[in-house]
Amino acid sequence: MIPKVLCGYSNLFTEYTELRVQENRSVNIAVVNGDVMGNSRSSSSGVSARTYSNGVWGFSSDPEINDENIRKVIAFATRNAKFLGSRENKGGKSLPVTLGNSIRDYSTAKDRKSQKDLIDFVREIDSRIMQDFKEITSRTVALGLLDMEKSLLTSDGSSAYSMTPKSIMYISMSTERDGQLIELFDIYGGLGQFEDVFTTPDMLFEQMDEYYGHLRRKAEGIYPDAGIKECIFDADLAGILAHEAIGHTTEADSVRGGSIAGDYLNQEVASPLVTMVDFANSAYGKPCPIPVFIDDEGTEAKDVVLIDEGVLKRFMHNKETSIQFDDEPTGNARAYRFNDEPIIRMRNTAILPGKSKLEDMIASVQDGYYLMKPSNGQADSTSEFMFGIIQGYEIKNGKLGRAIRDTTISGIAFDMLKTVTAISDEMKWTCAGMCGKKQPIPVGMGGPAIKCRVNIGGR
Amino acid sequence: MSSRKDITNYCIEAMLKAGIQKAQCTLSDKSKDEFNVDGGEISLLRTTNDTSLYMMGIIDDKRGSVSINKTDKESIDKAVKEVYDLAESSEADSANDISELQPSKVFQKGPAESDLNLMYDRITAFLAYSLETYPSLILEQAILDFVSKKSYFRNSNGVYFESSRGIYNFSPMFTSKEGAEISSFNYSGFSSGNLDRELHEYGSIDTLMKQSTEQISTKEISGKFTGEIIITPDCIEDFLSHITSFLSDYPLISGTSIYKDSLNELIADPQLTLHSKPVSDEIADGYFFTPDGYEARNSTIIENGVLKTFLLGLYGAKKTGKPKAVNSGDSYVIDAGKYSFEEMVSSVEKGILMCRFSGGNPSDSGDFSGVCKNSYYIENGEILYPVRETMISGNLGELLKNIRRISRERIDFGSEILPWIQVGGITISGK
Numbered sequence: 089m090i091p092k093v094l095c096g097y098s099n100l101f102t103e104y105t106e107l108r109v110q111e112n113r114s115v116n117i118a119v120v121n122g123d124v125m126g127n128s129r130s131s132s133s134g135v136s137a138r139t140y141s142n143g144v145w146g147f148s149s150d151p152e153i154n155d156e157n158i159r160k161v162i163a164f165a166t167r168n169a170k171f172l173g174s175r176e177n178k179g180g181k182s183l184p185v186t187l188g189n190s191i192r193d194y195s196t197a198k199d200r201k202s203q204k205d206l207i208d209f210v211r212e213i214d215s216r217i218m219q220d221f222k223e224i225t226s227r228t229v230a231l232g233l234l235d236m237e238k239s240l241l242t243s244d245g246s247s248a249y250s251m252t253p254k255s256i257m258y259i260s261m262s263t264e265r266d267g268q269l270i271e272l273f274d275i276y277g278g279l280g281q282f283e284d285v286f287t288t289p290d291m292l293f294e295q296m297d298e299y300y301g302h303l304r305r306k307a308e309g310i311y312p313d314a315g316i317k318e319c320i321f322d323a324d325l326a327g328i329l330a331h332e333a334i335g336h337t338t339e340a341d342s343v344r345g346g347s348i349a350g351d352y353l354n355q356e357v358a359s360p361l362v363t364m365v366d367f368a369n370s371a372y373g374k375p376c377p378i379p380v381f382i383d384d385e386g387t388e389a390k391d392v393v394l395i396d397e398g399v400l401k402r403f404m405h406n407k408e409t410s411i412q413f414d415d416e417p418t419g420n421a422r423a424y425r426f427n428d429e430p431i432i433r434m435r436n437t438a439i440l441p442g443k444s445k446l447e448d449m450i451a452s453v454q455d456g457y458y459l460m461k462p463s464n465g466q467a468d469s470t471s472e473f474m475f476g477i478i479q480g481y482e483i484k485n486g487k488l489g490r491a492i493r494d495t496t497i498s499g500i501a502f503d504m505l506k507t508v509t510a511i512s513d514e515m516k517w518t519c520a521g522m523c524g525k526k527q528p529i530p531v532g533m534g535g536p537a538i539k540c541r542v543n544i545g546g547r
Numbered sequence: 548m549s550s551r552k553d554i555t556n557y558c559i560e561a562m563l564k565a566g567i568q569k570a571q572c573t574l575s576d577k578s579k580d581e582f583n584v585d586g587g588e589i590s591l592l593r594t595t596n597d598t599s600l601y602m603m604g605i606i607d608d609k610r611g612s613v614s615i616n617k618t619d620k621e622s623i624d625k626a627v628k629e630v631y632d633l634a635e636s637s638e639a640d641s642a643n644d645i646s647e648l649q650p651s652k653v654f655q656k657g658p659a660e661s662d663l664n665l666m667y668d669r670i671t672a673f674l675a676y677s678l679e680t681y682p683s684l685i686l687e688q689a690i691l692d693f694v695s696k697k698s699y700f701r702n703s704n705g706v707y708f709e710s711s712r713g714i715y716n717f718s719p720m721f722t723s724k725e726g727a728e729i730s731s732f733n734y735s736g737f738s739s740g741n742l743d744r745e746l747h748e749y750g751s752i753d754t755l756m757k758q759s760t761e762q763i764s765t766k767e768i769s770g771k772f773t774g775e776i777i778i779t780p781d782c783i784e785d786f787l788s789h790i791t792s793f794l795s796d797y798p799l800i801s802g803t804s805i806y807k808d809s810l811n812e813l814i815a816d817p818q819l820t821l822h823s824k825p826v827s828d829e830i831a832d833g834y835f836f837t838p839d840g841y842e843a844r845n846s847t848i849i850e851n852g853v854l855k856t857f858l859l860g861l862y863g864a865k866k867t868g869k870p871k872a873v874n875s876g877d878s879y880v881i882d883a884g885k886y887s888f889e890e891m892v893s894s895v896e897k898g899i900l901m902c903r904f905s906g907g908n909p910s911d912s913g914d915f916s917g918v919c920k921n922s923y924y925i926e927n928g929e930i931l932y933p934v935r936e937t938m939i940s941g942n943l944g945e946l947l948k949n950i951r952r953i954s955r956e957r958i959d960f961g962s963e964i965l966p967w968i969q970v971g972g973i974t975i976s977g978k
Contacts, residue, residue, distance in 0.1 A: 120801050123866075127637045129629060130614035134597070145583075147593040151616045168592040175667060176589055203611070204636035211638075226801045262803055262911055269803055269911035314771060314938075314976055344586035345687025346722035346729055427595040466905045469687070469722045469732045472936065474918045476907020496907045496916040498938055526688070543978065545916040545938045 094241040100162045101243040103169060104140040104183050106385060107162060109133075109153055110238035110426035115282075117206055118230040119214045124207060126230065134426035137161045140408075141169035143178030149427035183407040185244045186417055188388035190381040193251045195235075198283040206231060206282065210257075212289040213296075217261065221300045223307075225269070226262040231255075233282055234530065238384075238426075246386025252379065254278060254530055255285040256520050259296065265307045270493070272303040272461075272478060275520040279377050302460075302479055302491065309491035312482065317544050318456035319497075320449050320483070323516035325462050325475065326535030330364055331437045331523070332465040333473035333501030338394050338402075339420070339432045340409035347469045348502065349400060357400045358505030364395040366404055367436040367532075368419055376436035377519030377532030380419060384430035389419025394437075395505075406432050424527040433523065436532030442511025449510045449539045451486040457544060458483055459497065471501040477544075496545035504542055512537040551576065552709065554618050555701040558602055561627045563703055567604035567634065569645045571702040571840060574618065575599045580661045581692035582670050584719075587678070587685060589670065604630040608639040642865035645702045646840030654835035657713035657740040661693030665742055666715075673719075673746040681723070681760050687732060689719035691746070700836055708836040714961075715739050717746050723759045730762035730933075733903060733921045735781055738832040738961030751781055751958045758902065758921060758933075765935035768924055768977035775898035775951060776939060776973050777891055777925070780958035780965035783881070785904045787821075787965075789915070790943055791876055794848070794856075796863030803911045805944050809854050810869065815947035817852040819968075820882040823874050830878045831961035837875040844873040852947075880964045884953025891952045891969045893928035899937065899975055900925055909943055916940035919975075940974045949973075 094107055101107075111133035118126030135158050136149035146169025148161040201209075214229045221227075237251040260273040276292055277285050286292075321329065336342055337349040344350075349357075358364075365371075368389035369379035380389040385407050392404050403413060406421035409432065421430035450458060463476035475497050482489040514536055522528040555572050562570035576598050583591035600623070603612040611633025613626045670691045677684055693715050700708040718736035722729055737750035747753045778786065798804035806814060824845040825833040836842050839861040847855050856872050857863075864871035892900070899922050906917020919937045923930045954967035 120797070123640050123642075123800075124610075124638045125797075125800070125862075127610060127633055128612040128614065129633065132597075132599075132614075132616045134616065136595075144589065145591040145593075147591060147595070149595045149597070151596065151598050164594055168594055171663075172589065172592045178588075202636065203633050207636055207638075226803050228801065262801075271803070271911045316978075341585060342687065345720075346685040346724045346732075348729055351727045427597055429591065429593060463908045468905070468920065470729055472731065472918065472920075474905040474907070476917075494907065494910040494914060496918075496938065496940070498918045498936065500936070526690075543936065543938070545940055545976070 094239055095247065097158055097162065098241060098243065100159060103166060105162065105165070105243045106138045107158070107241045108238060108384060108423070108426065109135045112425060113235040115206065115231070115233040117210050118228065119210050120228050121226060122214060122218065127207065132425060135161055136426050137165035138429055139165040139169040140183055142173030142176070144172040144176050145169055145429070146172060147429045181411050184410055184417055186246060186385065186387040186407065187244055188246045188248065188382045188386055190248045190250070192379065192381050194253055194280060195251050196281040196283040201282055209286065209289055213259065213292060216289070216293060216296065221261065223263045223304060224261050225264050228260040230258040232258065235281070240382065240384060240386060242386035244386055246382060248382035248386065250381065253281045254377070254519055255280060255282045257286065257292070259299070261300065261303055263303060263307050270303065270307045272299065272306055274299040275518065278517065278519050279375060279379070305491035306479065306493065309493050312457055312492045312495050312544050314545055315543070316541055318453050319540060319542050319544070320453065320458045321538045321540065322458065322460040323514070323535050323537060324518055325459050326439050326538050327518055327533030328462045328465045328475060329473065329501065330439050330535055331434060331531065331533045332467040333471055334364060334394065335366065335434045335437045336467055337469065337471050338404060340403040340405045340413055341432045342469065343403055344409065344412065345469065348471050352400045352502065355400055356398050357502045358395055358398045359508040360398040361442055361508055361511050362395055362398055362505050363393070363440045365438060365440060366392040366394060366434050367438065371436065371438065372515070377517050378436055378530050380422065380435045383419040383421045384423045385417065385421040387417040387419045387421065389435065392418045404432055404434065406430065422529055424529045428527045431526060433525065433529050434531050436517070436534065438515070438534035439511065439536065439538065441513050441515045441536040444510040444512050446512045446514065446537050449512060449537060450483055450488060452510070452539070453483040454485055456483045457481065457492065458488060467501065472498065473501050474498045497542050498545065499543050504540055507541040508538050510539040551697070551699050555699045558623060558627070559701055559703050561624065562602065562604050562630060565627050565631045567606055567631055569605040569703055571603045571645045573601045573698060573700045575696060575698040577694060577696045579692055579694050580663060580666065581690060582666055584670065584674065584686055584689035586687065587674065602626055602630050604634045605643050605645070606634045608641050608643050609634045609637040610640070610643040611637055642862050644861055644865060645704055646706050646861060648705045649842060651707040652842060654710040659695065659711070659713055666691055666693065669742050669746050676745065676747050677756065681756050683723045683725050683760050683763065684756055685722050685724055687720050687722055691715070691717045700840055702840050706840050708842065710835045714832055715742055717749065719752060721756060721759055723763050725763050728763045730759050731920045733759050736960065740831050750960045755781065762921055762933040765933045768934055768937055771974065771976040772897060774973060774975045775895050775969055775971045776901045777895065777898070777967055777969045779900070779902045779967055782901050782904055783965045783968060784963065785906070786943065786946065787879055789909050790947065791858060794858040795876065796860055799857060799859060799869065800863055800866050805913045806854060810857065812854060813852050814854045814944070815849055815852040816950035818884055818953050819849055819852055819947065819950055820847065821849040822847050822880045823876050823878055824880050825874050825878040829880060829964060833878045843875070846873045878962065881966055883955050883957050883966055886952045886954055888954050888956055888967055891954060891967060892925060892930060894952065895925045895928060898925045899923065899934065899939065900930055913943035915943060936978050938976050941972065945972060946970055
């Protein structure tokens, strides 16, 4: 479907130009209380060009991928850049030349499942909940599959083809206590097409049993006491902290827009235990959830060490900000759909594991909380963050106690990271969510468990 | 297929021919012209075209749907086969249906084309105004776009709607900075059928930019207390989206909505009247027909505190046995109250002027908590200073019942018209 080679069009580039052909394909199935409420497939494809002239950009796109339209979008993007360039007359510097070539295809080699196979799989999960989890009053099982397939050619000579799929199963269950609904959700899956990520439904059963246990305990749970508390963040929470509260402040366009991180370069912003990296495509010898080898500006994607042993070392760049910050492009320019322009995005952001054992970390807390799962999170240019917490336990005298109900934590990330006193030796990745910043985009978030002090909202 | 109307006709006929018993399709063509500002400078002119063709089919009460962005015969024929396969793969649900016959209509609103020169002039004037009036303010990003959208809806019951829309949208995001001190970022926006005024004169943009420069220096408040909050029009949207989501298909079908048994009951203070007005002249934005194929009408969702309608679509209504809404929500208008903003502030003994809320998703029971951003501390009827690291918590159901005052003044965002709302009984906690 997507032409892997666009080289025939390079003679049409009169300015710095990126030409991209892309198709996003998705499948969504949702079973709510046993009824198939969602059963859909979608695809969206097209061609786009972006051109840089006189310090400004022009962009154009069209959904029809053919020779005439490819020529047309190059011409329109060039026209837009020249329209803006002639008025702004910035006389911008030339962009750095980056050269990279890559073909990465994560398509499954197995026979593809039919929609009926997928629905049956989801139904089997749903049946398991209905049969074995007797206290459930409402349940949703949803499957979301996304394939992103793109080909890129730049006037620098970079070319790339990638097919990056992700497969996510979402399960939500509610139970009732004293007339009040108590809800919890869990997420399964990651990089790869369905056939490579999910084999049989029973592969999820053990994790589902644990999840049901957490929900039952949450139903009997308490609201945490509000205030600054000693807490252990489990990996899911450490990942979203790395992404939302620190990662966004260190995207160079955010720094240019006034982010607090701009004033902290080469300063101590965290405990020396903390090292944080935006991985390009692999970590510790394994592929990351969202591997990026060549970004959408044709730059080879490299790992960016954002914080090294507590010191803020670097920002994430595209070509343009690398000039403004006198650095090199880092391969963070990414676009979501064919008609989106590349902007600076994280790839796979994680706090690196330490040397502590999770059980020792819990045992070291006299009066605090073990916070396991976030619902959503937001952060600010000041690094002030807020995360909803939907799963956790109190810790009393070094032992896990009662489960807690939904609450919120908040703080200033660059202050909070200075309170980190232990980091566990295990690493976990997630890639269920989409990061929102003008465009949505899949990202990976990862981390170990961390021990820190944080403001917990109580009820 | 010489026209877009013909394409929708072909889609329906092809689906019926394939064995689909009830068929529906929506074809949309969208073009966009967009100026981007990054770091205070105009950086990009973006022109995009896209098409969306959504096809849904029902066989023996089993439903499947496919969305593509191509309209050639080969792509449509392939998609029709997929719709058939998906529906056949699904399971029967008698709530699956399509809208019944209504008179065909063609709707039009807003300009057909953008004025690129005017857009450029407006955004350059906005940058100059911002720089001159608020030198400490950094425009991290601002987007001025014009969206032209033509949509065609058809189903096998003979329903046919066509609409053409053109609208300008502007959304600036900014932070203020002096030395090493910075404010929280903030943002606002508006939609309009024209650009008759300078951009900062629309909605609440100028007010929020001014506030941003005040918020460079913030103070913590101490302790935890129960107080009042005055929610600004920009911030009300954060709460409105959660409240209206409780009235929509999914929580009502799954039985998790706090309002599932509250139709025609008092769910809010009688001062509150909330409308959805997608086809009102009051609303610059809006829509003419719903995704499931009904001509949209304006509705009153909450009248003097009483819940008058859910926001159920055709499927949700059949599934729950509750009445279908006459629109699909949005375009919200809250009636003006009888108090001035000054009167509201002067009545607050201890509380927060809440200008932005960064909160977790509310629980199924409506409990919420989160951080007050870009907000101010109020004591003894006076706005004293911008706050930092201040959290609030409460319950959405209680929040509506604890409305104390609604302002006479309202902000017209083009997509919504909203007042300031004063609420009591909120837990406010400082550091």
